[in-house]
Amino acid sequence: MTLSTPRQLEGKVALITGASSGIGRAAAIVLAQRGARIVAAARRQSELDDVVAEITAQGGIASSIVVDVTREADIIAMVQFAVDTYGQLDIAFNNAGTEGVFAPLIEQDNARFDLVFEPNVRGVFNCMKYEAKVMLEQGFGSIINNASMGGVIGFENAALYIGTKHAVVGMTKTASIEWFKHGVRVNALCPGLIETPFHHRGIWPSVEAQQAFAASTPASRFGTAEEMATVVAFLGSEDASYVSGHALLADGGYSVA
Numbered sequence: 001m002t003l004s005t006p007r008q009l010e011g012k013v014a015l016i017t018g019a020s021s022g023i024g025r026a027a028a029i030v031l032a033q034r035g036a037r038i039v040a041a042a043r044r045q046s047e048l049d050d051v052v053a054e055i056t057a058q059g060g061i062a063s064s065i066v067v068d069v070t071r072e073a074d075i076i077a078m079v080q081f082a083v084d085t086y087g088q089l090d091i092a093f094n095n096a097g098t099e100g101v102f103a104p105l106i107e108q109d110n111a112r113f114d115l116v117f118e119p120n121v122r123g124v125f126n127c128m129k130y131e132a133k134v135m136l137e138q139g140f141g142s143i144i145n146n147a148s149m150g151g152v153i154g155f156e157n158a159a160l161y162i163g164t165k166h167a168v169v170g171m172t173k174t175a176s177i178e179w180f181k182h183g184v185r186v187n188a189l190c191p192g193l194i195e196t197p198f199h200h201r202g203i204w205p206s207v208e209a210q211q212a213f214a215a216s217t218p219a220s221r222f223g224t225a226e227e228m229a230t231v232v233a234f235l236g237s238e239d240a241s242y243v244s245g246h247a248l249l250a251d252g253g254y255s256v257a
Protein backbone atom coordinates (compact mmCIF):
# COMPACT_ATOMS: atom_id res chain seq x y z
CA MET A 1 0.00 0.00 0.00
CA THR A 2 1.32 3.44 -0.88
CA LEU A 3 0.75 6.30 1.49
CA SER A 4 -0.92 9.49 0.35
CA THR A 5 1.34 12.16 -1.13
CA PRO A 6 0.57 15.76 -2.09
CA ARG A 7 0.25 14.34 -5.63
CA GLN A 8 -2.15 11.60 -4.55
CA LEU A 9 -4.29 12.10 -7.71
CA GLU A 10 -1.47 12.00 -10.26
CA GLY A 11 -2.69 10.51 -13.54
CA LYS A 12 -6.37 10.73 -12.66
CA VAL A 13 -9.09 12.57 -14.54
CA ALA A 14 -11.68 14.42 -12.45
CA LEU A 15 -15.00 15.80 -13.70
CA ILE A 16 -16.56 18.45 -11.45
CA THR A 17 -20.01 20.00 -11.89
CA GLY A 18 -20.71 23.40 -10.37
CA ALA A 19 -17.02 24.18 -10.80
CA SER A 20 -17.68 27.87 -11.50
CA SER A 21 -18.16 28.81 -7.85
CA GLY A 22 -17.83 27.88 -4.20
CA ILE A 23 -17.13 24.25 -3.27
CA GLY A 24 -16.88 23.04 -6.87
CA ARG A 25 -14.38 25.75 -7.80
CA ALA A 26 -12.22 24.92 -4.78
CA ALA A 27 -12.43 21.21 -5.61
CA ALA A 28 -11.24 21.85 -9.18
CA ILE A 29 -8.21 23.76 -7.90
CA VAL A 30 -7.30 21.40 -5.03
CA LEU A 31 -7.69 18.23 -7.14
CA ALA A 32 -5.54 19.81 -9.87
CA GLN A 33 -2.90 20.71 -7.27
CA ARG A 34 -2.88 17.02 -6.29
CA GLY A 35 -2.21 15.92 -9.85
CA ALA A 36 -5.63 15.34 -11.43
CA ARG A 37 -6.54 16.61 -14.89
CA ILE A 38 -9.77 18.55 -14.52
CA VAL A 39 -12.97 18.95 -16.50
CA ALA A 40 -14.78 21.92 -14.98
CA ALA A 41 -18.51 22.12 -15.78
CA ALA A 42 -21.24 24.67 -15.03
CA ARG A 43 -23.52 27.11 -16.87
CA ARG A 44 -21.33 30.25 -16.72
CA GLN A 45 -18.50 30.16 -19.26
CA SER A 46 -16.60 33.22 -17.99
CA GLU A 47 -16.35 31.85 -14.43
CA LEU A 48 -15.21 28.49 -15.83
CA ASP A 49 -12.57 30.31 -17.88
CA ASP A 50 -11.27 31.89 -14.65
CA VAL A 51 -10.99 28.50 -12.92
CA VAL A 52 -9.15 26.95 -15.87
CA ALA A 53 -6.81 29.95 -16.03
CA GLU A 54 -6.03 29.67 -12.31
CA ILE A 55 -5.27 25.95 -12.56
CA THR A 56 -3.15 26.44 -15.66
CA ALA A 57 -1.23 29.29 -14.02
CA GLN A 58 -0.36 26.87 -11.19
CA GLY A 59 1.00 24.32 -13.68
CA GLY A 60 -2.10 22.12 -13.70
CA ILE A 61 -4.21 20.77 -16.55
CA ALA A 62 -7.87 21.71 -16.98
CA SER A 63 -10.61 22.11 -19.56
CA SER A 64 -14.15 23.38 -19.25
CA ILE A 65 -17.56 22.71 -20.74
CA VAL A 66 -20.80 24.63 -20.35
CA VAL A 67 -23.46 22.35 -18.91
CA ASP A 68 -26.91 22.72 -17.43
CA VAL A 69 -27.36 19.62 -15.27
CA THR A 70 -31.13 19.78 -15.69
CA ARG A 71 -30.58 18.79 -19.36
CA GLU A 72 -29.80 15.13 -19.96
CA ALA A 73 -28.22 15.90 -23.36
CA ASP A 74 -25.77 18.32 -21.72
CA ILE A 75 -24.72 15.63 -19.24
CA ILE A 76 -24.17 13.05 -21.97
CA ALA A 77 -22.04 15.58 -23.87
CA MET A 78 -20.10 16.49 -20.70
CA VAL A 79 -19.12 12.91 -19.91
CA GLN A 80 -18.18 12.29 -23.55
CA PHE A 81 -16.08 15.49 -23.52
CA ALA A 82 -14.13 14.23 -20.49
CA VAL A 83 -13.40 10.89 -22.14
CA ASP A 84 -12.59 12.45 -25.52
CA THR A 85 -10.26 15.01 -23.90
CA TYR A 86 -8.37 12.82 -21.44
CA GLY A 87 -9.18 9.22 -22.40
CA GLN A 88 -10.74 8.08 -19.12
CA LEU A 89 -12.82 9.16 -16.13
CA ASP A 90 -11.51 8.37 -12.64
CA ILE A 91 -13.35 10.83 -10.38
CA ALA A 92 -16.70 12.58 -10.75
CA PHE A 93 -17.79 15.19 -8.20
CA ASN A 94 -21.50 15.84 -8.75
CA ASN A 95 -21.64 19.11 -6.90
CA ALA A 96 -23.90 21.45 -8.93
CA GLY A 97 -27.00 22.37 -7.00
CA THR A 98 -29.30 25.10 -5.79
CA GLU A 99 -30.90 25.97 -2.48
CA GLY A 100 -34.24 26.93 -4.08
CA VAL A 101 -36.55 29.03 -1.97
CA PHE A 102 -36.58 28.55 1.79
CA ALA A 103 -40.08 28.81 3.30
CA PRO A 104 -42.48 26.75 5.42
CA LEU A 105 -43.52 23.58 3.57
CA ILE A 106 -47.16 24.66 3.47
CA GLU A 107 -46.16 27.74 1.43
CA GLN A 108 -44.17 25.76 -1.16
CA ASP A 109 -45.56 24.83 -4.57
CA ASN A 110 -44.82 22.69 -7.61
CA ALA A 111 -42.78 25.37 -9.40
CA ARG A 112 -40.48 25.70 -6.41
CA PHE A 113 -40.35 21.90 -6.11
CA ASP A 114 -39.12 21.60 -9.69
CA LEU A 115 -36.66 24.49 -9.25
CA VAL A 116 -34.72 22.56 -6.63
CA PHE A 117 -35.45 18.90 -7.50
CA GLU A 118 -34.49 19.29 -11.19
CA PRO A 119 -30.81 20.15 -10.65
CA ASN A 120 -30.31 18.57 -7.22
CA VAL A 121 -31.95 15.20 -7.85
CA ARG A 122 -32.57 14.64 -11.57
CA GLY A 123 -29.24 16.32 -12.36
CA VAL A 124 -27.30 14.14 -9.92
CA PHE A 125 -29.18 11.04 -11.10
CA ASN A 126 -28.27 11.63 -14.74
CA CYS A 127 -24.67 12.54 -13.91
CA MET A 128 -24.27 9.34 -11.89
CA LYS A 129 -25.85 7.23 -14.62
CA TYR A 130 -23.70 8.46 -17.51
CA GLU A 131 -20.49 8.65 -15.47
CA ALA A 132 -21.05 5.11 -14.24
CA LYS A 133 -21.53 3.80 -17.79
CA VAL A 134 -17.93 4.88 -18.48
CA MET A 135 -16.56 3.78 -15.10
CA LEU A 136 -18.22 0.36 -15.13
CA GLU A 137 -16.77 -0.26 -18.57
CA GLN A 138 -13.32 0.77 -17.30
CA GLY A 139 -13.76 -1.29 -14.11
CA PHE A 140 -12.76 1.61 -11.86
CA GLY A 141 -13.92 5.02 -10.71
CA SER A 142 -15.03 7.12 -7.77
CA ILE A 143 -18.24 9.15 -7.75
CA ILE A 144 -18.76 11.76 -5.04
CA ASN A 145 -22.17 13.40 -4.79
CA ASN A 146 -22.43 16.67 -2.93
CA ALA A 147 -25.37 16.22 -0.56
CA SER A 148 -25.41 18.22 2.69
CA MET A 149 -25.67 17.62 6.40
CA GLY A 150 -29.26 18.32 5.39
CA GLY A 151 -29.11 14.91 3.71
CA VAL A 152 -29.19 13.22 7.11
CA ILE A 153 -31.04 15.71 9.35
CA GLY A 154 -33.91 18.16 8.91
CA PHE A 155 -34.06 21.97 8.90
CA GLU A 156 -36.99 24.29 9.49
CA ASN A 157 -38.23 26.07 6.31
CA ALA A 158 -36.09 23.90 4.03
CA ALA A 159 -38.27 20.86 3.30
CA LEU A 160 -37.68 20.92 -0.47
CA TYR A 161 -33.91 21.43 -0.29
CA ILE A 162 -33.61 18.87 2.50
CA GLY A 163 -35.75 16.45 0.50
CA THR A 164 -33.34 16.71 -2.44
CA LYS A 165 -30.32 16.06 -0.27
CA HIS A 166 -31.91 13.00 1.39
CA ALA A 167 -32.60 11.75 -2.14
CA VAL A 168 -28.94 12.22 -3.07
CA VAL A 169 -27.83 10.21 -0.04
CA GLY A 170 -30.33 7.48 -0.91
CA MET A 171 -29.18 7.25 -4.54
CA THR A 172 -25.57 7.21 -3.34
CA LYS A 173 -26.10 4.24 -1.03
CA THR A 174 -28.05 2.27 -3.60
CA ALA A 175 -25.59 2.92 -6.42
CA SER A 176 -22.76 1.85 -4.13
CA ILE A 177 -24.42 -1.52 -3.60
CA GLU A 178 -24.87 -1.93 -7.36
CA TRP A 179 -21.44 -0.69 -8.51
CA PHE A 180 -18.74 -1.31 -5.88
CA LYS A 181 -18.52 -4.97 -6.85
CA HIS A 182 -17.59 -3.73 -10.35
CA GLY A 183 -14.86 -1.38 -9.08
CA VAL A 184 -16.83 1.86 -8.82
CA ARG A 185 -17.11 3.53 -5.42
CA VAL A 186 -19.91 6.01 -4.69
CA ASN A 187 -19.96 8.34 -1.69
CA ALA A 188 -21.79 11.46 -0.58
CA LEU A 189 -20.14 14.52 0.89
CA CYS A 190 -22.36 16.10 3.55
CA PRO A 191 -21.10 19.64 4.19
CA GLY A 192 -22.30 21.76 7.06
CA LEU A 193 -22.30 25.53 6.77
CA ILE A 194 -19.68 26.46 4.21
CA GLU A 195 -18.72 30.03 3.30
CA THR A 196 -19.73 30.30 -0.37
CA PRO A 197 -22.10 32.51 -2.44
CA PHE A 198 -24.84 30.02 -1.43
CA HIS A 199 -25.16 31.88 1.88
CA HIS A 200 -25.56 35.32 0.34
CA ARG A 201 -28.72 34.65 -1.66
CA GLY A 202 -31.34 35.19 1.01
CA ILE A 203 -31.67 31.89 2.82
CA TRP A 204 -31.04 33.62 6.14
CA PRO A 205 -33.65 35.92 7.74
CA SER A 206 -30.82 38.19 8.96
CA VAL A 207 -27.05 38.45 9.19
CA GLU A 208 -27.41 38.00 12.94
CA ALA A 209 -29.28 34.71 12.44
CA GLN A 210 -26.56 33.53 10.06
CA GLN A 211 -23.80 34.40 12.53
CA ALA A 212 -25.67 32.84 15.45
CA PHE A 213 -26.06 29.62 13.48
CA ALA A 214 -22.36 29.50 12.65
CA ALA A 215 -21.49 30.19 16.29
CA SER A 216 -23.75 27.33 17.39
CA THR A 217 -21.63 24.74 15.59
CA PRO A 218 -19.01 23.04 17.77
CA ALA A 219 -16.42 24.48 15.37
CA SER A 220 -17.84 27.97 16.13
CA ARG A 221 -17.53 29.03 12.48
CA PHE A 222 -18.45 28.33 8.89
CA GLY A 223 -16.31 25.83 7.02
CA THR A 224 -14.34 26.81 3.94
CA ALA A 225 -14.74 25.52 0.40
CA GLU A 226 -11.14 24.29 0.56
CA GLU A 227 -12.00 22.18 3.62
CA MET A 228 -14.65 20.43 1.49
CA ALA A 229 -12.26 20.07 -1.46
CA THR A 230 -9.72 18.12 0.58
CA VAL A 231 -12.44 15.65 1.60
CA VAL A 232 -13.37 15.23 -2.07
CA ALA A 233 -9.69 14.58 -2.86
CA PHE A 234 -9.60 11.89 -0.17
CA LEU A 235 -12.78 10.18 -1.40
CA GLY A 236 -11.50 10.29 -4.97
CA SER A 237 -8.13 8.82 -4.07
CA GLU A 238 -6.88 5.30 -3.40
CA ASP A 239 -6.67 6.31 0.29
CA ALA A 240 -10.44 5.72 0.31
CA SER A 241 -10.27 2.38 -1.55
CA TYR A 242 -12.51 0.62 1.03
CA VAL A 243 -14.94 3.55 1.45
CA SER A 244 -18.21 3.37 -0.48
CA GLY A 245 -21.86 4.10 0.24
CA HIS A 246 -20.81 6.57 2.91
CA ALA A 247 -22.46 9.90 3.72
CA LEU A 248 -19.43 11.74 5.04
CA LEU A 249 -20.33 14.61 7.35
CA ALA A 250 -17.95 17.56 7.13
CA ASP A 251 -20.05 19.91 9.23
CA GLY A 252 -17.92 21.29 12.03
CA GLY A 253 -19.62 18.79 14.33
CA TYR A 254 -23.03 20.46 13.97
CA SER A 255 -25.20 17.41 13.34
CA VAL A 256 -24.06 15.52 16.43
CA ALA A 257 -24.10 18.50 18.81
Ligand SMILES: NC(=O)c1ccc[n+]([C@@H]2O[C@H](COP(=O)([O-])OP(=O)(O)OC[C@H]3O[C@@H](n4cnc5c(N)ncnc54)[C@H](OP(=O)(O)O)[C@@H]3O)[C@@H](O)[C@H]2O)c1
Pocket (backbone or CB within 6 Å): 017, 018, 019, 020, 021, 022, 023, 024, 041, 042, 043, 044, 047, 067, 068, 069, 070, 095, 096, 097, 098, 099, 119, 146, 147, 148, 149, 190, 191, 192, 193, 194, 195, 196, 197, 198, 199
Ligand atom coordinates in the same frame (compact mmCIF):
# COMPACT_ATOMS: atom_id res chain seq x y z
N1 LIG B 1 -22.47 26.26 1.09
C1 LIG B 1 -23.02 25.44 1.95
O1 LIG B 1 -23.17 25.75 3.15
C2 LIG B 1 -23.48 24.07 1.50
C3 LIG B 1 -23.83 23.16 2.50
C4 LIG B 1 -24.23 21.88 2.12
C5 LIG B 1 -24.29 21.54 0.79
N2 LIG B 1 -23.95 22.45 -0.17
C6 LIG B 1 -24.03 22.03 -1.57
O2 LIG B 1 -22.83 22.32 -2.22
C7 LIG B 1 -23.07 22.44 -3.63
C8 LIG B 1 -22.32 23.66 -4.14
O3 LIG B 1 -22.84 24.80 -3.48
P1 LIG B 1 -21.92 26.05 -3.08
O4 LIG B 1 -22.14 26.30 -1.64
O5 LIG B 1 -20.57 25.90 -3.60
O6 LIG B 1 -22.74 27.21 -3.83
P2 LIG B 1 -22.41 28.08 -5.13
O7 LIG B 1 -21.13 28.80 -4.92
O8 LIG B 1 -23.63 28.85 -5.40
O9 LIG B 1 -22.18 27.00 -6.29
C9 LIG B 1 -23.24 26.34 -6.94
C10 LIG B 1 -22.68 25.79 -8.23
O10 LIG B 1 -23.68 24.99 -8.87
C11 LIG B 1 -23.73 25.37 -10.24
N3 LIG B 1 -25.06 25.12 -10.76
C12 LIG B 1 -26.26 25.45 -10.21
N4 LIG B 1 -27.26 25.05 -10.99
C13 LIG B 1 -26.70 24.43 -12.05
C14 LIG B 1 -27.22 23.82 -13.21
N5 LIG B 1 -28.55 23.73 -13.45
N6 LIG B 1 -26.35 23.28 -14.10
C15 LIG B 1 -25.02 23.35 -13.89
N7 LIG B 1 -24.47 23.93 -12.82
C16 LIG B 1 -25.30 24.47 -11.91
C17 LIG B 1 -23.36 26.85 -10.26
O11 LIG B 1 -22.78 27.22 -11.48
P3 LIG B 1 -23.49 28.09 -12.63
O12 LIG B 1 -24.37 29.09 -11.98
O13 LIG B 1 -22.32 28.68 -13.37
O14 LIG B 1 -24.21 27.08 -13.45
C18 LIG B 1 -22.27 26.88 -9.18
O15 LIG B 1 -21.01 26.57 -9.74
C19 LIG B 1 -24.59 22.48 -3.79
O16 LIG B 1 -25.05 21.22 -4.23
C20 LIG B 1 -25.08 22.76 -2.38
O17 LIG B 1 -26.37 22.25 -2.14
C21 LIG B 1 -23.55 23.72 0.15
